[in-house]
Structure formats: C-alpha cells, structure tokens
Amino acid sequence: QQQVKQSPQSLIVQKGGISIINCAYENTAFDYFPWYQQFPGKGPALLIAIRPDVSEKKEGRFTISFNKSAKQFSLHIMDSQPGDSATYFCAASMQTGANNLFFGTGTRLTVIP
Amino acid sequence: SQTIHQWPATLVQPVGSPLSLECTVEGTSNPNLYWYRQAAGRGLQLLFYSVGIGQISSEVPQNLSASRPQDRQFILSSKKLLLSDSGFYLCAWSASYGYTFGSGTRLTVV
Numbered sequence: 316q317q318q319v320k321q322s323p324q325s326l327i328v329q330k331g332g333i334s335i336i337n338c339a340y341e342n343t344a345f346d347y348f349p350w351y352q353q354f355p356g357k358g359p360a361l362l363i364a365i366r367p368d369v370s371e372k373k374e375g376r377f378t379i380s381f382n383k384s385a386k387q388f389s390l391h392i393m394d395s396q397p398g399d400s401a402t403y404f405c406a407a408s409m410q411t412g413a414n415n416l417f418f419g420t421g422t423r424l425t426v427i428p
Numbered sequence: 429s430q431t432i433h434q435w436p437a438t439l440v441q442p443v444g445s446p447l448s449l450e451c452t453v454e455g456t457s458n459p460n461l462y463w464y465r466q467a468a469g470r471g472l473q474l475l476f477y478s479v480g481i482g483q484i485s486s487e488v489p490q491n492l493s494a495s496r497p498q499d500r501q502f503i504l505s506s507k508k509l510l511l512s513d514s515g516f517y518l519c520a521w522s523a524s525y526g527y528t529f530g531s532g533t534r535l536t537v538v
Contacts, residue, residue, distance in 0.1 A: 347525045347526070349525075349526050351529075356516075356532070356534070357531060357532065358434075358518050358520075358529030358530050358531050358532045359472070359518075359529050360529070361526055361528070364525075364526065404471070404472065408525055408526065410524075410525075413460045413477055413478075413479045413485075413522075414474070414477050414485065414487070415522075416522070416526070416527055418471060418472045419471070420470075420471040421470075421471045421472075423469070
C-alpha cells in the first residue's frame with residue numbers, strides 16, 4: 316500500500332501565486348520528511364526537509380508545514396515562478412533499515428506566466 | 429563531496445536484447461544503493477536495493493536483475509528486454525537519511 320499519499324496529481328498556478336502540495340502518512344515511525352524536485356529528464360533533487368520536532372521550515376520561497384497530530388505535511392511555494400515548473404515528490408523516512416524512504420506519487424506543477 | 433554517476437544517459441534497444449546500466453558513487457564508503465524506474469509522467473518505483481557487496485533485495489519481480497560487484501558500483505541488467513521495460517531508470521545512494529539520485533537513463537525498447 317502507498318505509505319505516503321500525495322495530492323494533487325497536477326497543479327497549475329499563475330506566476331506570483333502560491334503553490335500548495337499536500338501529503339499524508341500513517342506510520343508514526345517516520346521521523347524525516349523530505350521534498351524532492353524533479354525537472355524533465357533529470358533525477359529528483361532534495362529541495363527541503365523537516366523533522367517532526369518543528370512545525371514549519373522555511374528556505375527562501377519554499378516552506379514545509381508539518382502537523383504531527385494529523386500526520387500531514389505540505390509544501391508551500393510562495394511567489395511561484397515559471398522556473399518552479401517541475402514534478403514534486405514528498406517522502407517520509409524512518410531511521411531503521413535500508414529501504415527506509417517512501418515516496419508520494421508526485422505532483423506536476425506548472426506555473427504559467 | 430559525494431557524487432553519483434550513471435550512464436548512459438539515453439539508450440535505445442531492440443526487444444530481446446540484453447541490458448546493462450551502471451551506477452557508481454564517489455566520496456563515500458558502504459552506501460546503500462538503489463535502482464528506481466519511472467514511467468512517463470508517473471511516480472518512482474523501487475526495483476532493487478543493496479546494503480553491501482553481493483547483497484541485493486528485489487522489490488518487484490520482473491525481467492530485470494541487479495548486481496553489486498564492488499562497494500560503490502551497482503549494475504542493472506536484463507538478459508532479454510521487453511517493450512514494457514521502457515522507462516527512466518534512476519540510481520540513488522543513501523548513508524542514513526535521504527537519498528541522492530543520479531541523472532538517470534532514458535531507456536526506450538523498440
């Protein structure tokens with residue numbers, strides 16, 4: 316079963332708008348929540364990550380909001396730009412085991428000028 | 429710093445031909461290594477992972493196999509490719525938290 320559920324599948328935002336992607340998980344053993352950004356024809360690259368001891372982490376225009384009690388986290392892209400157009404994957408990881416990172420199904424973001 | 433190399437970048441192979449994709453990691457020792465496949469416009473499907481030389485775990489039974497002949501080398505192979513093997517193949521490594529991905533190989537089976 317899908318360990319991390321991600322929505323929406325696709326998102327179209329006007330330049331300057333806010334892009335919001337949501338993820339949810341069930342396994343309370345997860346203790347690290349990264350977001351990956353993937354441009355067409357490239358491998359995913361780590362964008363920003365959060366641990367459950369904080370409710371928010373901000374890096375530039377990118378912010379992760381984390382709700383531990385609801386087991387949900389989201390990525391907010393402020394002042395979205397056409398260069399942000401990419402596929403975004405949320406993920407959740409636990410400390411034990413080698414196969415320990417579980418990805419959401421991805422969100423294709425398109426920012427229109 | 430750690431780097432991951434994956435080649436070739438693109439590959440067009442006929443049905444029934446063999447396949448060998450190679451991935452190497454530099455700047456780290458004893459990494460966990462992973463092979464993912466991504467169909468067009470789809471998510472990341474974990475195919476194999478390895479925690480050490482000769483140790484391979486398969487996540488999805490299929491026409492592919494993986495080997496780890498050296499600590500920082502991970503190879504994805506097939507004896508006979510199928511049309512359904514087409515996709516974007518990604519290698520990744522991890523030391524603890526988070527994965528670092530290679531640049532991928534676009535495989536088209538014709």
